[in-house]
Amino acid sequence: MTITPVTLALISTGAGLLGAVIGAVATLASASLTQRATRDRETEFKVWERRADAIEEAHRKMLALGDTRDTAWSRRRVPSGFSPESLDPGHQDDQFRLVVTKLMLYTTPELVQAYSESNKAFWNSLRHVMRLELALADSGPESDRPRRRRNINAAVEVATQAIEESKAADERLAAALREAATLAATRRRRREPAR
Numbered sequence: 301m302t303i304t305p306v307t308l309a310l311i312s313t314g315a316g317l318l319g320a321v322i323g324a325v326a327t328l329a330s331a332s333l334t335q336r337a338t339r340d341r342e343t344e345f346k347v348w349e350r351r352a353d354a355i356e357e358a359h360r361k362m363l364a365l366g367d368t369r370d371t372a373w374s375r376r377r378v379p380s381g382f383s384p385e386s387l388d389p390g391h392q393d394d395q396f397r398l399v400v401t402k403l404m405l406y407t408t409p410e411l412v413q414a415y416s417e418s419n420k421a422f423w424n425s426l427r428h429v430m431r432l433e434l435a436l437a438d439s440g441p442e443s444d445r446p447r448r449r450r451n452i453n454a455a456v457e458v459a460t461q462a463i464e465e466s467k468a469a470d471e472r473l474a475a476a477l478r479e480a481a482t483l484a485a486t487r488r489r490r491r492e493p494a495r
Contacts, residue, residue, distance in 0.1 A: 347406065350402070350405070350406050351406040351407060351480075352481065353402070354399070354402035354403050354405070354406045354407060355403075355407065355411075355477050355480055355481050357399050357402065358399050358402075358403060358411075358415050358473070358477060359474070359477050361395065361396075361399055362415075362418055362470055362473055362474065362477075365418075365419070365422045366422075366466075366467075366470050368422075368426075369422055369425050369426065369429075369463065369466055372425075372426055372429045373425070373429055373459070373463050376429065376432055376433060376436060377429070377433050378426055378429055378430045378433060396419055399415065400412060400415065400416065403415055407480050408476075408480060410476055411476045411477065411479075411480045414469075414472050414473040414475075414476040414477075415473055415476075417469050417472070417473070418466075418469040418470050418472070418473040420469075421462075421465050421466040421468075421469035421470075422466050422469075422470075424462050424465070424466065425459070425462040425463050425465070425466040427462075428455070428458050428459040428461075428462040428463075429459050429462075429463075431455050431458070431459070432452070432455040432456060432458075432459045434455075435448070435451045435452045435454075435455040436452060436455075438451065
């Protein structure tokens with residue numbers, strides 16, 4: 301069989317077209333994969349940012365409540381602005397619910413549990429400081445002085461225990477926050493390509 305110049309030209313043109321088609325398909329596939337990888341990376345980064353914000357917000361709230369608790373304990377008086385219903389262990393303010401929602405969406409159930417326990421312990425400690433405040437304010441006849449002293453001593457003992465439990469709950473929460481932040485950052489670094 302003889303290859304004529306026309307056949308050779310057709311073969312060359314076909315090979316050129318085939319190469320162009322393969323090149324175009326490869327370019328489209330490469331662009332599509334690059335866009336998908338970029339979109340996935342951006343989505344992961346946005347989730348990481350929200351997780352980090354939730355962790356930071358929980359930490360700020362824990363520190364603020366800890367300062368309030370420590371101030372109340374040192375003064376033996378609950379700060380003004382705290383209502384009796386807010387000292388109810390079942391009470392949940394809007395700020396608490398917002399932080400819990402963020403933690404539930406972007407972190408682990410263990411962290412949500414640690415945050416809830418820290419808040420409950422905080423409110424319990426303030427409730428006992430308030431009882432101590434009431435025992436200290438109790439003024440009665442001189443003959444009731446021994447009873448008053450016993451009430452104050454009992455209130456101090458219970459409040460001290462509640463303060464220690466609250467501090468321990470804060471330490472557990474801080475450890476859970478560190479673990480959640482470290483775990484998320486480690487996962488993120490593992491997925492990122494080396495540069």
